[in-house]
Amino acid sequence: MADAPQSDLYRRAEKELRNVKSIEELYKLDESSSVTRVIGCGHDDNLSALLAEDGAAILRNFVQRSIDQLAICALALRPLNVLPTDDALSRLRTVSCKDTHTDACGLPAIRPQVQKKLSKCMEEIKSSSKILADSPVTVQTNFSSELASYPSDDRISCSQSKKRKRPESFPLSRLRYLNLGEWNYNWGDRRYEKVPHAIALADRFVEVARRAHELAKEQTGEAASRPVNFDMAICNLYHLQRPSDRLGGHRDDVEEDLSLPLVTISLGAPGVFLLGGESRQDAPTAILLRAGDCMVMSGRSRKYFHGVPTVLSLDGNSACQMNGNPGDKVCCVFPELDDGGCLAKGFTGDKSTIPSLDEMEFAQAFLTTVRMNLSIRQVA
Numbered sequence: 001m002a003d004a005p006q007s008d009l010y011r012r013a014e015k016e017l018r019n020v021k022s023i024e025e026l027y028k029l030d031e032s033s034s035v036t037r038v039i040g041c042g043h044d045d046n047l048s049a050l051l052a053e054d055g056a057a058i059l060r061n062f063v064q065r066s067i068d069q070l071a072i073c074a075l076a077l078r079p080l081n082v083l084p085t086d087d088a089l090s091r092l093r094t095v096s097c098k099d100t101h102t103d104a105c106g107l108p109a110i111r112p113q114v115q116k117k118l119s120k121c122m123e124e125i126k127s128s129s130k131i132l133a134d135s136p137v138t139v140q141t142n143f144s145s146e147l148a149s150y151p152s153d154d155r156i157s158c159s160q161s162k163k164r165k166r167p168e169s170f171p172l173s174r175l176r177y178l179n180l181g182e183w184n185y186n187w188g189d190r191r192y193e194k195v196p197h198a199i200a201l202a203d204r205f206v207e208v209a210r211r212a213h214e215l216a217k218e219q220t221g222e223a224a225s226r227p228v229n230f231d232m233a234i235c236n237l238y239h240l241q242r243p244s245d246r247l248g249g250h251r252d253d254v255e256e257d258l259s260l261p262l263v264t265i266s267l268g269a270p271g272v273f274l275l276g277g278e279s280r281q282d283a284p285t286a287i288l289l290r291a292g293d294c295m296v297m298s299g300r301s302r303k304y305f306h307g308v309p310t311v312l313s314l315d316g317n318s319a320c321q322m323n324g325n326p327g328d329k330v331c332c333v334f335p336e337l338d339d340g341g342c343l344a345k346g347f348t349g350d351k352s353t354i355p356s357l358d359e360m361e362f363a364q365a366f367l368t369t370v371r372m373n374l375s376i377r378q379v380a
């Protein structure tokens, strides 16, 4: 079968997309490629409808408010305890407040020239922000699996190997994924492990995933069912500084019930989500996902190959978007926050479930340097 590699259409599209680094290049590819079909460049109605028949729904601008995007990012990062030092925070502030048209809190809108400065400042902060290796195991990250590959302390003293000395901390700039909720997904063994002292998946994430699933059902025609008990989210990070940050084609097929949906929320830089079929031989579709967009995979598409072959440079004037179409169905995730991040007067709920302005300011700068994706599911 001399032409076997040729018929791996997923791989061919993946290879082509790897070199695409901006939305303009994706537009060009859409017009010229005989390999890759693209959704997101303006003429995607037919393809979207076809995907919906397979149970896949694209919810454009689903998390439309930038403050909601910042708060989701902040809440996802919270278990890592990586708030920068006061020094770094004040440096961030001088960059983000300078020539920004500030409202009460100055958060959502960033001008392009400020965004560049902010990203630069954030890259420095990311390299110096430490995530301690021995912090309590409430969330698993790629560092947890990295640590597992180091020899135990005894073996270090035997071999005197300095090179293999267990690191005490890791910089935020190397964080690739974190697993939120009661389960750890072990990428190496492709299985879930129960996390002993886990913090349950934040209610906000459960609610946002349920709402996305409800809206997706309107597109896919999936029958009404009981609410899904979303119990885990894989949070993937793709740093713009490291073009090798991608996610190869895979299927999420080790959850207990594969009839339950996968809900994927994009934040920060835009990325290309490549959705294939049941086999790698099926022609995949490249879907441009921008900050606030959401993909829901259910029905047949739940078992489809998918991945992220490339992340694109930031478009527009912000890592957060407020550019929805009038017909978009959006979800207000933190209704108690106004657009500037201030808590509604008279709010009596639990404040600890809502990120502080400091956390959101950090998230805002962070999102100018990465694509962050939350892939929410029910494991068991």
Ligand SMILES: O=C(O)CCC(=O)C(=O)O
Residues within 6 Å of the ligand: 234, 236, 247, 252, 264, 273, 306, 307, 308, 373, 375
């Ligand atoms: O980053 C993405 O958009 C996809 C994530 C994904 O497929 C996964 O976490 O299984």
Ligand SMILES: [Fe+2]
Residues within 6 Å of the ligand: 250, 251, 252, 306, 375
């Ligand atoms: Fe996946």
